[in-house]
Amino acid sequence: MRVVLKEGVSLMVIPTKQFKTNRIAINLIAPLTASNLTKRLLLATLLETCCKKFSSQKAISDELARMYGASFEISSARKGNSHVLSIVFDCVNEKFLKSKEDLLEQGFSFLMEILFKPLADGSTFTFDEEFARQKRNLTAYFESIKDNKQLYAVLSLQNLFFNEEKQSLPSFGNCKELEQITLQDLYQYYLECLSKDKVEIIISGDLSITKGETLAKKLSFAPRKLAETSPFYYQQSYPLRRREERQPVAQGKLNLGFSLPVYRTDPLYYAVLVFDGLFGGLPLSKLFMNVREKSHLAYYASSSYDSFRGMMMVKTGLDSENKELAFKIIMQQLEEIKNGKITTIEIDDTKKALINEYLSGLDSQASVVRRAFTNTLAGENVTASVWIKKIQAVTLTEIQSVAKQTTLQAIYFLRKE
Amino acid sequence: MKKIDYPFFNESLFQTDLENGLKVNLLPKRGFHKTYGILSVDFGSNDTSFIPKNKKDFKVFPAGSAHFLEHKLFEKEDYDAFDLFSHFGADLNAFTSYTKTSFLFSTTANVKDNLNTLLDFVQRPYFSERSVEKEKQIIAQEIKMYDDDVDWQLYSGIVRNLYPHLPLSYDIAGSVASVNKITVADLYENYGTFYQPSNMNLFVAGAIDAAETLDWIKENQDRKYFEPAFVVQRANLKDLSAKEKVISYRQNYFVTSRPKVALGMRGLDPLPKGRAGLKYELALQLFFYLLLGESSSDYQQLYNTGIIDDSFDYGIEVERGFHFASFSGDTDKPQEFKEKIAGLIMSAVTKIAGRENEFRLAKREFIGRQFRAMNTLELIADQYEGKLFDNATLFDKAGLMQQLNFEDVLDAGRHFVSEEGFSVYELFPKEEV
Numbered sequence: 001m002r003v004v005l006k007e008g009v010s011l012m013v014i015p016t017k018q019f020k021t022n023r024i025a026i027n028l029i030a031p032l033t034a035s036n037l038t039k040r041l042l043l044a045t046l047l048e049t050c051c052k053k054f055s056s057q058k059a060i061s062d063e064l065a066r067m068y069g070a071s072f073e074i075s076s077a078r079k080g081n082s083h084v085l086s087i088v089f090d091c092v093n094e095k096f097l098k099s100k101e102d103l104l105e106q107g108f109s110f111l112m113e114i115l116f117k118p119l120a121d122g123s124t125f126t127f128d129e130e131f132a133r134q135k136r137n138l139t140a141y142f143e144s145i146k147d148n149k150q151l152y153a154v155l156s157l158q159n160l161f162f163n164e165e166k167q168s169l170p171s172f173g174n175c176k177e178l179e180q181i182t183l184q185d186l187y188q189y190y191l192e193c194l195s196k197d198k199v200e201i202i203i204s205g206d207l208s209i210t211k212g213e214t215l216a217k218k219l220s221f222a223p224r225k226l227a228e229t230s231p232f233y234y235q236q237s238y239p240l241r242r243r244e245e246r247q248p249v250a251q252g253k254l255n256l257g258f259s260l261p262v263y264r265t266d267p268l269y270y271a272v273l274v275f276d277g278l279f280g281g282l283p284l285s286k287l288f289m290n291v292r293e294k295s296h297l298a299y300y301a302s303s304s305y306d307s308f309r310g311m312m313m314v315k316t317g318l319d320s321e322n323k324e325l326a327f328k329i330i331m332q333q334l335e336e337i338k339n340g341k342i343t344t345i346e347i348d349d350t351k352k353a354l355i356n357e358y359l360s361g362l363d364s365q366a367s368v369v370r371r372a373f374t375n376t377l378a379g380e381n382v383t384a385s386v387w388i389k390k391i392q393a394v395t396l397t398e399i400q401s402v403a404k405q406t407t408l409q410a411i412y413f414l415r416k417e
Numbered sequence: 418m419k420k421i422d423y424p425f426f427n428e429s430l431f432q433t434d435l436e437n438g439l440k441v442n443l444l445p446k447r448g449f450h451k452t453y454g455i456l457s458v459d460f461g462s463n464d465t466s467f468i469p470k471n472k473k474d475f476k477v478f479p480a481g482s483a484h485f486l487e488h489k490l491f492e493k494e495d496y497d498a499f500d501l502f503s504h505f506g507a508d509l510n511a512f513t514s515y516t517k518t519s520f521l522f523s524t525t526a527n528v529k530d531n532l533n534t535l536l537d538f539v540q541r542p543y544f545s546e547r548s549v550e551k552e553k554q555i556i557a558q559e560i561k562m563y564d565d566d567v568d569w570q571l572y573s574g575i576v577r578n579l580y581p582h583l584p585l586s587y588d589i590a591g592s593v594a595s596v597n598k599i600t601v602a603d604l605y606e607n608y609g610t611f612y613q614p615s616n617m618n619l620f621v622a623g624a625i626d627a628a629e630t631l632d633w634i635k636e637n638q639d640r641k642y643f644e645p646a647f648v649v650q651r652a653n654l655k656d657l658s659a660k661e662k663v664i665s666y667r668q669n670y671f672v673t674s675r676p677k678v679a680l681g682m683r684g685l686d687p688l689p690k691g692r693a694g695l696k697y698e699l700a701l702q703l704f705f706y707l708l709l710g711e712s713s714s715d716y717q718q719l720y721n722t723g724i725i726d727d728s729f730d731y732g733i734e735v736e737r738g739f740h741f742a743s744f745s746g747d748t749d750k751p752q753e754f755k756e757k758i759a760g761l762i763m764s765a766v767t768k769i770a771g772r773e774n775e776f777r778l779a780k781r782e783f784i785g786r787q788f789r790a791m792n793t794l795e796l797i798a799d800q801y802e803g804k805l806f807d808n809a810t811l812f813d814k815a816g817l818m819q820q821l822n823f824e825d826v827l828d829a830g831r832h833f834v835s836e837e838g839f840s841v842y843e844l845f846p847k848e849e850v
Contacts, residue, residue, distance in 0.1 A: 061711050062778060068784060069781060137727060144674055298558070299558035299561070353508070355506065355526075
């Protein structure tokens, strides 16, 4: 159940006895802008390393170890038109421990210190050394991306596919921006996040809703006015874009970007899930079977659908000389779905796999919390039984209709030198 | 069927050995939707030299045979196990490690059908000339993908230093050349030797009733004929390595933006038998956590002086026939990286001797981690090592952890660390041409 604690600050408590742990997620949501991507990543990284009470990474690690190996992480991510900083904490349900400490309450106190009492003097953060070090580390991370060819190829396609910088840049920003950020800028931006971002708090575990509310109120977020914005990103279509790069790699990468303007809250959303599963999203998909298994053209071939950005991406790893043939077969598979050349068994098996994935997710506390958040962000509340019914109700005609809405927009190819 | 209660964790495990020798572990988990089943064979990429079934002499098989066999079991004359699992709504997977081959499914429906599918496709081999040739191309692609993976190259490099010329130094998948040598007859010979029920175990965890699940398994096994069990004679890694020394240093060049360094320590001491071996592994985990874990003062110092960063990691591998530790990271200061960390490892026992308070904190951390692992069916089942640790489960492991004291940790370090077991492997960025 979701309750509004203050204007712009909400709490959802998901009581369960299934897990041996309790989990807290505090999500800070801001409208996506290109210039904030890097700042938010740097902020996430730094808030994770120190605060007044725990002034070093060691002090934080020790405190987490003391709380029986509690885990704590701040991550930053782009979701459609939003940017999300997630502060996630989880700890053992103290009922299993011999010493009866209230770990969940201690967790909230810890998060309070981290979020609201950083090392700062009122006009700037005061952790110069840590700041310089984390900047160096992030620079090194940015540099290392070109060593991870799968990721590099995904980022390159994204760059080619999206019109606006806030979507085409990597979700974690870039080196140039990073260099320019000062400690003072970051402090000002931190204050802005704390006072203006939309706040969604989620707690899953062995606790009552009342206890959840009492705990969440410990976090001193002030009420805030939020601007009405759509969580989804839309873009105009354009003539096909191609980019090819040569590098000394053993395996080539061919990635394709399709626009698929069906979004999470659209009635055809469930049809897209089935379509994507059939096409390349699942291990039994047409891409896997035909590009990998039957013709042995690629080691991997899969598709993925972004329901907040109306995009579908196809990823393959192959011998460079197989590119043309692989492309042909990929497009053929899509054509077959458009023409309804799919058996009832294929559709049923795909639905079963999607339902299996969905129900399996209920056995992971992290995934339960993540889903609850994604639902909230999209502004809906879909229960497990409704979700399953909607998947089961998807028809062949609907699958064809969403397949026909895909438009190939961008082709990125990383070729062996 | 034996019921083992773990009241401290609020769990109960059911354990039994079937007549054909298959060991079965069942863990019903209340509130779970999913069932996870994993069938493991005590046979991995290290086992390339053994006496095949009905033969008298040792025979050496091409590197990568276990992995190839794992791939090939899915495809049958008249069906593909893949399709059957999909039809019954399950996810499936398989993996091969140095010492183990595992086949697994995960499902929220049709547990009985999926269990039957798992047992049947693994227990009924079918290999044809044509499909074996086809598979060679797929595996070549898989090997090539690893060829581009710099972190995998670093890891393989240090393992090769620690165990030169032993099967451990080959890639689990073998090389394109060794895979090309594999024949249908090789696969049947490997299969016949290792895939006997007495050399396998089945672990099922999740939304199950133990008695009902055991009935299904028995029903399935009773339908099949199995030849009498025999004990496989494998070449002993210890014998193979008796004359062999660790290569203390090697370097290489690779397409990477920053230098990467790996340090390794091969355990030259014998691994204690049974659960004592598991306790030893836990003690080593704590030992290196105290030395180089994120909370340790030395880690902090190395981190703050820019010698290591978040890419730094270490791991301890304890498997049948070998145990080693490896430490690796990206660094702009490779010289300092290897000197400082080598220095720490070599003087580890003295370094840690005064850290009893840190040990108490670390123990809390590790206890918490084990509770967290109990949330995940895969972690519970995958951590089961069968014979190696005398059938200990994650819950036994958590029990051992709670008993562990500071002296155990120091002792483990004393036995493990040695000059002769130590090695360094470095990868430097290739100059752009």
